[in-house]
Amino acid sequence: MKALINLVEKVKPNFEKGGRFEKFYRTFEAFETFLYVKGDVTHNGSHIRDAMDMKRTMIHVIIALIPPLLFGIWNVGFQHYKALGLEVQFLDQVLFGAIKVIPIIVVSYAVGLGIEFAFANARNHEVNEGFLVSAMLIPLVLPVTTPLWMVAVATAFAVVIGKEVFGGTGMNILNPALLARAFLFFAYPSYLSGEIWIDTTLQEGQQLIDGFSGATSLAIMAAGEGTMPSDFDLFFGFIPGSIGETSTLAILLGAFVLIATGIGSLRIMTSVFIGGFAMGLLLNIFAVNDFMAMPAYRHLIMGGFAFGAVYMATDPVSASQTGTGKYIYGFLIGVLTVLIRVLNPAYPEGMMLAILFMNVFAPLIDHYVVQANIRKRLTRMKKVRLQTQA
Amino acid sequence: MSKPIKIKKGLNIPLKGEAEKILDSAPRSVKYSVCPTDFHSLTPKMLVKEGEKVKAGAPLFFDKYNEKIIFTAPVSGTFSDLVRGEKRRILRIVIEADQVDEYVDFGAADPLKLSGDQVKEKILKSGLWPSIRQRPFDIIAKPDVPPKAIFVSAFDSAPLAADLDFIINGQEKEFQTGLNALTRLTEGKVHLSLNSDLTLNKGFVDAKGVKIHSFTGPHPAGNVGIQIHHIDPVDKGDVVWYVGVQQLIMIGRLFEKGIYDASQIIALTGSEALNPRYYKVVGGARISDIATKHIRTEEGMTVRIISGNVLTGTKVDLNDSIRYYDNQITLIPEGNTPEIFGWIAPNLDKFSISRSFPAFLMPWKKFRHNTNIRSGERPFVVTGLYEKVLPMDIMPMQLLKSIMINDIDMMEKLGIYEVAPEDFALCEYVCPSKIDIQDTIREGLDVIMTEFS
Numbered sequence: 140m141k142a143l144i145n146l147v148e149k150v151k152p153n154f155e156k157g158g159r160f161e162k163f164y165r166t167f168e169a170f171e172t173f174l175y176v177k178g179d180v181t182h183n184g185s186h187i188r189d190a191m192d193m194k195r196t197m198i199h200v201i202i203a204l205i206p207p208l209l210f211g212i213w214n215v216g217f218q219h220y221k222a223l224g225l226e227v228q229f230l231d232q233v234l235f236g237a238i239k240v241i242p243i244i245v246v247s248y249a250v251g252l253g254i255e256f257a258f259a260n261a262r263n264h265e266v267n268e269g270f271l272v273s274a275m276l277i278p279l280v281l282p283v284t285t286p287l288w289m290v291a292v293a294t295a296f297a298v299v300i301g302k303e304v305f306g307g308t309g310m311n312i313l314n315p316a317l318l319a320r321a322f323l324f325f326a327y328p329s330y331l332s333g334e335i336w337i338d339t340t341l342q343e344g345q346q347l348i349d350g351f352s353g354a355t356s357l358a359i360m361a362a363g364e365g366t367m368p369s370d371f372d373l374f375f376g377f378i379p380g381s382i383g384e385t386s387t388l389a390i391l392l393g394a395f396v397l398i399a400t401g402i403g404s405l406r407i408m409t410s411v412f413i414g415g416f417a418m419g420l421l422l423n424i425f426a427v428n429d430f431m432a433m434p435a436y437r438h439l440i441m442g443g444f445a446f447g448a449v450y451m452a453t454d455p456v457s458a459s460q461t462g463t464g465k466y467i468y469g470f471l472i473g474v475l476t477v478l479i480r481v482l483n484p485a486y487p488e489g490m491m492l493a494i495l496f497m498n499v500f501a502p503l504i505d506h507y508v509v510q511a512n513i514r515k516r517l518t519r520m521k522k523v524r525l526q527t528q529a
Numbered sequence: 530m531s532k533p534i535k536i537k538k539g540l541n542i543p544l545k546g547e548a549e550k551i552l553d554s555a556p557r558s559v560k561y562s563v564c565p566t567d568f569h570s571l572t573p574k575m576l577v578k579e580g581e582k583v584k585a586g587a588p589l590f591f592d593k594y595n596e597k598i599i600f601t602a603p604v605s606g607t608f609s610d611l612v613r614g615e616k617r618r619i620l621r622i623v624i625e626a627d628q629v630d631e632y633v634d635f636g637a638a639d640p641l642k643l644s645g646d647q648v649k650e651k652i653l654k655s656g657l658w659p660s661i662r663q664r665p666f667d668i669i670a671k672p673d674v675p676p677k678a679i680f681v682s683a684f685d686s687a688p689l690a691a692d693l694d695f696i697i698n699g700q701e702k703e704f705q706t707g708l709n710a711l712t713r714l715t716e717g718k719v720h721l722s723l724n725s726d727l728t729l730n731k732g733f734v735d736a737k738g739v740k741i742h743s744f745t746g747p748h749p750a751g752n753v754g755i756q757i758h759h760i761d762p763v764d765k766g767d768v769v770w771y772v773g774v775q776q777l778i779m780i781g782r783l784f785e786k787g788i789y790d791a792s793q794i795i796a797l798t799g800s801e802a803l804n805p806r807y808y809k810v811v812g813g814a815r816i817s818d819i820a821t822k823h824i825r826t827e828e829g830m831t832v833r834i835i836s837g838n839v840l841t842g843t844k845v846d847l848n849d850s851i852r853y854y855d856n857q858i859t860l861i862p863e864g865n866t867p868e869i870f871g872w873i874a875p876n877l878d879k880f881s882i883s884r885s886f887p888a889f890l891m892p893w894k895k896f897r898h899n900t901n902i903r904s905g906e907r908p909f910v911v912t913g914l915y916e917k918v919l920p921m922d923i924m925p926m927q928l929l930k931s932i933m934i935n936d937i938d939m940m941e942k943l944g945i946y947e948v949a950p951e952d953f954a955l956c957e958y959v960c961p962s963k964i965d966i967q968d969t970i971r972e973g974l975d976v977i978m979t980e981f982s
Contacts, residue, residue: 140869172905176871180864180900184950184967185957186839187542187861190879190886192904192961194872196911199885265905309908309962400885404913460912460926509927513942516922520764527677527717527761 147171165259169266197268199402200450203393204275207383207446210376212236214386215283218337218379224348236283239338240382243278246287250294251277258303267308269456270298276316276450279383280443280491281323282335289327293319313498314457317491324491336379355380357442357480357487360430373440384446387439394449403453406462407469411448414473415439422481430481438477447476447490452497459501461508468504472497533725534759536746538920540882540955542688544839545800545895546860550695552794554809557628561604561813562612562621563589567853568659569668570975573600573619581608586633586655586789589622597672601656603791603813605631621850624813632788640710640784648713652780655789659853660776661714664754664763666974667949676770678717678761681708681777683733684724684744686751687838691796691856693774694730695807701732703781710780711772712738722756749920754952758921763946775856795851799839799860800897801825801832810851817847820858829866833900835859840954841967864901872903882917882959907962915966918955923948925956929966932973937980945973 154160154167171177172194181188216232216239251274259266277294297319302311324331334353341347352365356378359365368378376386384390397403419435426432438444452458452472459468472493479489486492565573572593577583583602592598602608602624610623635655640648649672652658663670670676684693697704711719718740723733725743734741742760744750753771763769772780775793782790791812798805803823810819816834824832835842837855851858868874880888880896888894915925923944931939950967957966 144867144869168905172872175867175869176901176903178865178867179902179905180833181902182844184965185954186833186835186842186844186859186900187898187958188900188902188963189883189959189961190876190881190903191883191959192872192963193907193910194904195883195885196961198873265907267907269910307908309910401883402885402911455912456910458912461924462913462916465913505927509924509943512922512924516942516944519922520762523761524764 144175147174162260165263165266166256169256169259172265193268196402197271199396199400200272201275203396203403204272204279204383204450206389206392207279207386208240208275210386210389211279211382211384212240214376215239215338215382217377218353219339222337222339222347222351222353223341223345225345235338239283240278242287243281243283243285243290243382244275246290247277247294248274250291251298254295254298254303258307262307264307269308270302270315273297273315273319277319280316280320280381280446280451282331282380283338283382284335285323285330289323289330293323296322309456311456312502313495314451314454317451317495317498320491321495336381353379355442355487360433360441361480361484361487363429370437370440373437381443381446384443387445390445390449397449397453403449404455404458404465406465407453407458408448410466410469411452411473411476412439414470415444415448415477416473417470418474418477422477435477438480442480442488443490444476447494448473451490451494457498457501459504459508461505463511464501464504464508467508468497468501471500533743533745536744536750536755536759536920538917539686539747539749540918540959541686541747542839542880542898542958543895544688544861545897546798546802546805547689548691548796548798548805548807548857550692551806552695552809553806555814555819557811558626558814558818560609560623560815561602561606561626561811562623562815562850563600563603563813564621564850564852565590565600565619569971570978571669575611575619575622577608579608579611582606583608583624584631584633585791586635588656590619592669595669595671597653598658598669599653599656600659601633601789603789603811605629632790635783635787635789637787638784640706640713643713645713648710651783652710655783657776657780657783657789660779661770661772662854663768663770664757664949665768665946666978667754667951668978670770671768674768676715676717676768678769679711679715679719680753680757680760680769680771681711681719681721681739681774682751682753682756682771683721683728683774684751685838685856686724686748687840688748689796689798689805689857689859690751690838691794691798691807692727693856694728694733696794696856697730697732697774697778700778700781701730703778703785704732704774705736705781706784707772707777707779707781708736708739710784711777714770717761720756720760722753722760724751746920749918749952749955752952754947754949755920758923758947765941765946767946773854773856776854794856795819796857797823797860798857799835801860801862812853813850815847816845816849816851816858819851820860821847824860831863831865832860833863835861839898840958841951862897862899864899868901882914883961902963904961904963906964909962909964911961914959914961915953915956918959919953921947921952925953928973929964929969932969932976935976937977940973940977945977949974 154164215236220227255270297315301315301318337353374387419438422431459465475493476489573590574593575590576588584605586601588599604626606624606626609625612621614620659669661670721739723743725745836845836852928943950970953966
């Protein structure tokens with residue numbers, strides 16, 4: 140280990156000012172700090188610093204993403220062979236899924252990190268860790284049939300237009316991963332709607348089973364025809380959908396990691412669920428069709444609701460930043476999601492649009508929360524002044 | 530005594546090396562120094578020349594922009610050396626001490642029998658005025674602007690802080706005299722804040738002529754800024770003063786004996802202190818005279834010497850002196866060695882407010898915390914964290930952002946007048962983006978100060 144550090148220290152001068160690869164210093168630095176925590180010490184202010192840093196924060200979100208990722212990989216294989224009517228081993232299902240999913244992840248990381256590194260070198264700032272999470276989120280919210288070139292285009296769009304034009308991680312208004320998905324949704328609608336959720340590539344001698352339908356539960360409800368999967372299947376995730384979004388159980392496992400470590404905002408998560416449930420109940424009261432009459436709890440386990448609530452809405456940069464604001468922000472995401480799902484026939488999945496919409500409104504929510512704090516402080520000052528004068 | 534004010538937000542950082550309650554005396558230093566840099570935004574003008582003899586209490590320099598505020602020698606001796614830094618800024622005034630101190634006589638008096646102006650005059654003349662500081666801006670109090678109240682915190686909640694209960698032991702009378710003097714300086718009240726669980730000394734509990742408050746909770750409950758916020762907050766246009774307990778005892782001595790006696794008790798603390806305990810010294814004493822013999826040495830390890838606590842103290846070396854307002858010296862290891870995959874390792878030996886480290890499972894454990902910064906600076910990403918360690922009705926992140934964009938109107942609305950860098954020290958400690966928050970707050974205060982002066 141010591142030798143490794145020595146090796147890095149040895150090549151370091153090449154990247155420092157005046158070195159041959161001076162321009163790539165930030166790239167070098169990113170790998171260096173990945174390998175070890177540098178021996179940099181505090182100079183002013185607090186002499187000791189909490190051991191927590193951005194890298195550890197982000198890696199925990201990635202750890203929390205592992206359950207939906209693994210389940211998603213298996214489910215891709217499972218859905219594929221189910222569509223073909225074939226009984227195959229568990230490992231075959233995983234293998235098929237892995238072959239389909241891993242390239243998407245690789246493309247997302249390669250394109251995104253490539254751009255991040257280029258910007259970091261050009262602007263001479265450290266490479267920010269935020270994209271490590273975004274690059275994992277992007278594949279998980281896409282259907283498995285998305286062509287790789289589209290993954291690359293969407294990722295590039297999300298990083299450049301979603302983040303870098305605003306100044307990089309921490310400055311963005313919209314959630315980059317969702318922006319990537321929204322971009323594809325509106326730029327290539329034919330690839331992102333219809334029967335795209337199951338990989339149905341056939342090899343010789345294979346054919347789809349009779350009466351195959353690859354529609355998601357949301358599409359079934361919106362169209363008002365087809366058979367809904369059971370609540371059991373919805374909760375455990377044996378249903379078609381984007382790679383990572385199907386299993387509510389796996390997502391709850393991830394949510395547990397985020398909440399236990401305190402990295403994901405419990406306020407936002409719970410208020411999204413409460414908002415969705417409340418809106419579902421409200422629609423039940425005025426129900427005129429099957430979708431409106433659907434039990435409210437089912438919204439929470441259908442489609443991308445849980446995934447959005449746990450991983451997307453909680454992105455601290457694009458979410459509301461004040462405590463009270465987080466409740467309002469989360470609640471409205473839940474409400475809007477169900478509203479879009481049920482009342483808007485064009486977009487069966489409301490989660491993506493609801494979160495992006497509330498991302499835009501988060502600064503406004505914060506503004507009013509801050510104004511309320513200012514007013515509260517003013518009244519307190521006045522009260523105390525009266526008391527001390529009396 | 531009224532019901533204790535419960536501070537819920539905050540953080541006690543469990544560090545190794547608390548000072549044992551043993552009082553030793555350090556040998557008398559050969560050289561003592563007074564550092565104008567201990568006082569924020571002070572421009573010193575010298576009153577003595579090198580080689581001159583001075584008595585303890587004799588004026589050395591004054592504040593260029595407030596000529597009434599003078600600074601005097603803590604010991605008697607010869608003014609031997611003037612250390613200057615960049616742009617000829619005066620860093621240190623060194624006095625070679627005599628064997629025995631000779632004091633300038635300011636005359637003993639009972640402050641309760643003097644008028645407010647007479648009390649003020651005496652403190653100014655003795656050079657003890659700088660021990661009185663003010664909010665807003667966290668600077669030496671302006672003698673001409675009377676405060677609406679004066680605050681004294683009788684406990685320090687900072688990591689490894691000196692126990693003021695122990696320090697006041699045997700000096701209760703001087704402390705009370707000091708309080709009496711303060712009561713003459715304001716039309717309003719003098720507030721004394723105790724820790725409802727830890728403050729037991731009669732000198733605090735039975736203090737007369739002041740309003741006693743009690744606080745309970747984690748650091749920064751002992752910060753006077755937090756106490757002011759909960760008792761009588763500072764609005765635009767308000768001024769409050771505050772004094773540290775040791776400085777108040779010196780003011781007490783001034784009135785009891787008529788001299789500027791700068792002797793004080795310093796706690797030597799930290800994981801790298803071999804015998805963490807209390808030492809009796811005279812203000813301006815050299816760090817080396819207290820600490821040298823007690824620094825742990827280890828192959829490949831360097832020690833950071835801090836005058837003050839780990840959150841707000843100043844990095845010093847052995848030749849420096851203890852800074853004016855500090856009650857402790859802290860010795861901790863430098864964190865200048867790389868850690869392989871340190872950012873993802875379980876890190877059993879690291880403390881963190883985050884539950885992604887196992888520290889929260891071991892509430893009994895004390896840590897040997899080093900000075901490694903652990904990451905480069907990042908933009909604000911994580912939200913809701915600063916709020917957990919700032920027990921004020923102030924929105925820390927919004928205030929910081931308003932300072933960063935220089936929005937004076939917003940700074941005022943968000944409470945810049947109430948805060949000082951030390952109140953935000955814990956925010957800086959927990960910040961995963963490693964932003965220099967205390968510096969930012971100081972910048973904001975400076976902007977406001979220049980804007981309205």
